[in-house]
Amino acid sequence: MQYIKNNAVKIDTAMDNLRDLESLKSIFADQRIIGMGEATHGTQEFQLEKFRMLKFLVTKMGFKLFGIEANFTECRQVNDYVLYGTGDAKKAVAGMIFWTWNTAEVVKMVEWMRQYNSDKPDNEKVKFYGFDMQFDGMAIQKISEKLKRLDSAYFNSHFAALKDIHLYTKTGYVAYSKQKRDSVLALIGQTKIYCTGHEQELKKLYSAEEVEYNERDLRLLEQCLDEDEASTTKKVSINEGVVRDKYMAENIEWILRHEGDDSKMLVWAHNAHVSKTGQYFDSMGQHLKKMYGQQYYVIGFDFNKGTFRARDITPAAKMELKSFNVAGAENGSTGQLFSTLNIPAFFVDMENPVKTNTVAKKFFTKKIRQRSAGAGFSTDHEKLFYIDVPLYDQYDGLVFINETTATTPPN
Numbered sequence: 541m542q543y544i545k546n547n548a549v550k551i552d553t554a555m556d557n558l559r560d561l562e563s564l565k566s567i568f569a570d571q572r573i574i575g576m577g578e579a580t581h582g583t584q585e586f587q588l589e590k591f592r593m594l595k596f597l598v599t600k601m602g603f604k605l606f607g608i609e610a611n612f613t614e615c616r617q618v619n620d621y622v623l624y625g626t627g628d629a630k631k632a633v634a635g636m637i638f639w640t641w642n643t644a645e646v647v648k649m650v651e652w653m654r655q656y657n658s659d660k661p662d663n664e665k666v667k668f669y670g671f672d673m674q675f676d677g678m679a680i681q682k683i684s685e686k687l688k689r690l691d692s693a694y695f696n697s698h699f700a701a702l703k704d705i706h707l708y709t710k711t712g713y714v715a716y717s718k719q720k721r722d723s724v725l726a727l728i729g730q731t732k733i734y735c736t737g738h739e740q741e742l743k744k745l746y747s748a749e750e751v752e753y754n755e756r757d758l759r760l761l762e763q764c765l766d767e768d769e770a771s772t773t774k775k776v777s778i779n780e781g782v783v784r785d786k787y788m789a790e791n792i793e794w795i796l797r798h799e800g801d802d803s804k805m806l807v808w809a810h811n812a813h814v815s816k817t818g819q820y821f822d823s824m825g826q827h828l829k830k831m832y833g834q835q836y837y838v839i840g841f842d843f844n845k846g847t848f849r850a851r852d853i854t855p856a857a858k859m860e861l862k863s864f865n866v867a868g869a870e871n872g873s874t875g876q877l878f879s880t881l882n883i884p885a886f887f888v889d890m891e892n893p894v895k896t897n898t899v900a901k902k903f904f905t906k907k908i909r910q911r912s913a914g915a916g917f918s919t920d921h922e923k924l925f926y927i928d929v930p931l932y933d934q935y936d937g938l939v940f941i942n943e944t945t946a947t948t949p950p951n
Contacts, residue, residue, distance in 0.1 A: 541877060543893055543900035548886035551939070553588040561596045567889050567937070568601055572796070572804050572835040575825055577811035577935070579841050580913045582849030582863075584948065585885070585941045586841050587645035593839075594649065594806050598656065598666050605795065605805035606653070607669040609813060610636045612760055612791055613678040615670030616753065622653040622668050629654065630950045637675060639849075639861055640915060643947040667799070671791040671807070673763040674784070676707040683731065683757050689745055690738060699731055705761070707768045715772040724765060732758050756794065763787040782821045785813060789827030810914055811840050815934035819927055825934075837891070840935035842910060844868055844875040846944030850917035863946040864917050873909035873926065878940045891936040904932040 551560050568574060576593060578586040597603035608615065614636050620626040629650045634642050650668070657665040680702050687695045705724055706714055716724070735742065735754060742751045763783075770783040788809070796803050807814060807828075814825040816838055828836045845868045851859045869875025878886075893900035913925045931938060 541881065541903065543897060543903070544878070544886075544888050545881050545883075547893070548881070548883055548888045550883055551589065551592075551885045551887055553585045553592065553885060553941070555592075558592060558596045558600070561592070561887075562600075564596070564887070565600065567891075568597070568837065570835065571837040573792070573807055573828060573832055573837070574603075574805075575807045575809070575814035575828065575836060575838040577809065577814040577838070577840045579811055579843055579911045580848040580850060580917070580944075581640040581810065581915050582947045583841075583843065583846075583941070584643075584645055584945045585843075586939075586944075587643060587649075587947060589841075589885075589939055589941075590806075590808055591645065591649040591652070594666075595652065597804075597806050601804070603804040603806055604664070604666050605669060605799060605803055606666060607671045607792060607795060607805055607807045608636075608641065609672055609788070609809035610638055610641055610670040611672050611675050611678065612670045613682060613753075613757055614675070615668060618650060618670075619668040622650060622657055623665055625654060625658070633950065636670065638915075642950065644950050645947055647950050669795050669805075671788050671795065672784075673760050673787050673791065674708060674767065676705055676761055676764045679757040679760045679764075680705060683754060683761075686742060686746065686750075686754055687731070687735075690741060698734070699727070701727055702731070707761075707764050713768045713771045716768065721765065721769060725762070728758060728761050728765070752798065756791075760791075763790075781818075785818065785822060785824040786827060788813065788824040789831070792824075792828065793831055811912060811934070812914070814838050815840070816936070817929075817933045819929055837937065838935045839887075839937045839939055840931070841939045841941070842874050842878065843941045843944045844879040845942070847946040848913070848917075848944055849946045850913060851915055852918065853916040854918045854920055859916070864919060866919070866922065869911055870909065870923070870926070873911070874931065874940075875911050877908075879942050883940075884943070885939070885941045887937060887939050889937045890932050894932050901932075905930045 549563055576590050594606055617635050618632040621629055621632045629647050633647050633650055653666055684702055687699055767783045796805060813823055815823050816825050816829050818826050825838055845866055847863050847865045849863050852862055890904045894904050907928050907930055909926045909928050912927045
């Protein structure tokens with residue numbers, strides 16, 4: 541704890557200037573991906589600090605890619621807004637589907653990205669990507685639009701069944717029989733073959749990038765079909781995480797490859813996804829660490845007390861979205877221990893001290909309780925929303941906020 545007190549970088553999530561982050565340049569100098577987590581999806585300070593970190597990485601470190609735990613296809617409308625001013629920021633953010641990102645804080649970040657890009661040449665603009673793959677509706681719509689424009693008669697006779705897939709509905713994934721699953725996979729395969737065979741014709745109608753996006757949308761359908769199977773036919777629920785995290789990492793790898801060898805990316809997701817070692821299965825971050833090694837730097841987020849938004853998973857609450865208020869973290873947990881430093885908010889690097897400081901290494905590598913709530917929460921079972929894993933097993937650095945407030949819906 542003394543090491544943290546002496547080396548913590550004090551941060552101010554409400555501060556517009558980035559002077560407090562200048563000392564992080566040496567830590568991020570050789571990184572290609574900065575993974576930024578969150579201990580809850582509904583914490584305002586977590587979202588504001590990630591927004592500030594994006595500004596820092598873009599303006600000071602040459603990063604030009606932003607990726608978030610939201611669907612690849614739906615996020616392209618946000619990218620169109622930040623690149624070209626197409627559409628409306630609030631509508632584009634709302635179109636990302638997840639309530640977790642439909643916040644005033646995310647809208648403010650997206651509007652800043654648009655403002656930053658407004659006077660930049662194309663090669664200097666920052667881009668907005670989603671890397672998730674849970675929904676199939678928009679991908680099917682985009683694929684169908686392109687194929688209808690190419691040859692509507694052929695589409696109607698060979699690919700009209702795309703509109704009937706419906707892997708994900710408002711009530712969740714649809715359970716498919718093996719026969720139905722095989723027929724959908726075959727349809728996707730046939731569509732891929734057709735698109736590959738007519739690539740030059742498609743490029744006469746669309747940009748090369750749009751044609752590449754079309755290929756990715758088809759791959760997204762395969763991924764979504766795989767997750768549908770994991771969610772509806774497996775007895776162990778973690779199989780969904782196994783599939784989803786693997787494909788989120790695959791999509792990030794595609795984005796970086798698509799954007800070129802010099803591309804650098806900030807990745808925004810829950811702590812459990814960005815972590816270097818998954819607690820129950822190979823996390824997205826674990827896959828990225830295998831792919832990129834020391835070029836992937838993970839920042840976890842932690843807190844002591846305060847408010848945050850989440851779905852109330854208490855049966856009687858029927859998944860109501862509400863603001864929760866939690867008291868100080870339990871004794872001996874990271875949130876409680878960090879609160880004793882009397883620093884409202886700080887960042888601390890763990891990578892260097894684990895390698896060079898035996899006292900700090902002992903603290904960062906021992907099992908210790910940490911708060912961890914996702915999209916759902918219950919005050920009746922608050923003790924279940926902790927994990928017991930060494931900090932350094934999961935992260936290379938950590939942001940701690942002593943007292944939090946809930947995210948706010950867009951005005």
